[in-house]
Amino acid sequence: MIHFVLLISRQGKVRLTKWYSPYTQKERSKVIRELSGVILSRAPKLCNFVEWRGYKVVYKRYASLYFCMCIDEDDNELEVLEIIHHYVEILDRYFGSVCELDLIFNFHKAYYILDELLIAGELQESSKKTVARLIAAQDSLVETAKEEASSISNIIAQATK
C-alpha cells in the first residue's frame, strides 16, 4: 500500500501531505524533514527509487515540485511512478497547465483530487475522465450552495432595508 504522499518544492517547502498509515504529528514532521533531505540531495540522473527505513519511496520531479509516495518493500515501484503521473495529469487538466502556485493557493482542491484517486493507500480509479467528472460534480455542488447562500442574504438585505 501507499503509506503516505508528499509534495515538496526544491526549497523543501511542503505543498501537500497525505498519510494512510498511523503517524503522529511529531512523527510526520520527522519523516518530512528526513525524507526531504534524502530526496532533495539526489542527483538528477539517478533512479526514482530510494530505500528508506525498510520502505521504498518512489519520487518524481515535475518542474519545481517533487512528488513522493512511500510504499512497501514488495510493492511495484514502476506502477507507482505511473500513479504519480496519473495524478499529475489529472491536476494538469483540472488547473489547465498546472504550476506550483496553483497547488499553493488551491491546496484544498489538490487534496480533493487526490481523494478521488487514492483511499486507504490504494488506487481508486484508473480513468482520468471519471475523476475529472466527479470533481466537477462536487465543485458545482459547492457553487450552487454559494449561490443559494448569497441569494438568501440578498433577500434578507432587501427585506431589512
Next chain:
Amino acid sequence: MDPILNPFSSGTRLRDMIRTIRACKTAAEERAAIRKECAAIRDSINENDPDYRHRNLAKLMFIHMLGYPTHFGQMECLKCIASPGFPEKRIGYLGLMLLLDERQEVLMLVTNSLKQDLNHTNQYIVGLALCALGNICSAEMARDLAPEVERLLQFRDPNIRKKAALCSIRIIKKVPDLAENFLKPATALLREKHHGVLITAVQLCTDLCKVSREALEHIRKKCTEDLVKTLKDLANSPYSPEYDISGIADPFLHIRLLKLLRVLGEGDADASDSMNDILAQVGTKTESNKVAANAILYECVQTIMSIEGNSGLRVLAISILGKFLSNRDNNIRYVALNMLMKAVTADPQAVLRYRATILECVKDADASIRKRALELVYVLVNETNVKPLTKELVSYLETCDQDFKGDLTAKICSIVSK
C-alpha cells in the same frame, strides 16, 4: 480595523492570507504573521459564527502544512462535518484527515456523523464519509461502521461501490475478524465491468486473501477462472482512450489482476495451471519501453516466479529479466535487480548467468542500484565462485565512493565468514 485592509481578520479570504504569509521575508516575520492569524481564527471560532467556519478551517489547514500547531482547530472539523451543507462537510472531512490521526480520542466523536453521512441521500456526501473512514478510522470505528460499509458495496452507484471496497480494506486490516463478512460482496464485485470497481474489488480480494486463510481458499476455488478470463479480455481489448496509457488498456487493472493471480497460484498447482496461458501471453505480447508496459512485465515476472512451476514460463521470465538488466533506464535496472533477488531462490544457476552484469551494477553511479547489486552478489556467493567474486569486490573497494566503502567492506566480511 477594516477587514479588507487587515489580512489577519477571519473576514479575509484564504487567498489573501496565503499571499500575506508568503510575502514574509524572514522566519521570524512568518512566525509573527502566523501568530496573528491564529489569534484571529481563535476569536472567530469563539464567536461560533457558522459563516466563517469553512474559511477558518481552510486557513488552519494551510497553517498546519507550514508546520505550525493547530490543535485548537480540531473541534471546528467536527462542527463542519456536522453541518448539513455539502461544502462544509467537504472541508470538514478534509480537515479531519489532515489535522487528526487515528490515535486521537477526538476522532471517536465523529463516528455518529459518519454513520449518518454513510446513509445520506446525497451520494457525494456518502463518498466523503467513505473516503474519510477509509483513510483514518481506528479499530473501534471500523467495528462500529463495518455493517454500513458492507451494505454500500452493493450501492447503485459504481463510484460509491469502489470507495466502499477500499474502505473495506482498511476495516479488515484493522479488524481481521470481520474479513468473512466482506467475502461474498467482494467476490460479487469481481463480475463487474466498471474499471474503478474492478481495480478496487481485486485489491480488496487480494487483501482478504492475506488476512484470512478461508478467504484465500474460497476465492481460489470460486474466482480464479473468472479472473483469468477478465485479464484475457483486458489484454485483448480494443483501444479505449479513457483507459489507454502508452498503448496499453488500463495497466493498473492489469497489474492488480496479476497480483491477485499470484496470491491464488502460490502453492496450488491447479490454480497455477489455469493461469499459464495468460501469463505467457502478457509476458510475450507486452512490448514497448514505456513505464506502464515494464510495470506490467515486472508484475508478470513476479507472478511467474511465485506460482507453481512451469519451466517454459520460468525461461520466459528470466529472459525478460535479462532484457531489463541491460536497459539504459536506471529504474528498469533497479527493478531487474529486485526481481533477480527473488529469482535466486527458485533458480540460482539462471541468475548466475548474469554475474558479470550484476558486478557492473555494483559499480553503478546510482547508490540505490549499487546497494541492490551488492545484496544480490552476497546471495549468489557459493563455494565455487567466492574467490573470483570477492576479488572483484575488493578491487572495487579501492576506487569506490567514501560512503559506499563502509557497506562494501561489511559485505565482503560477511561473505568471507559465510
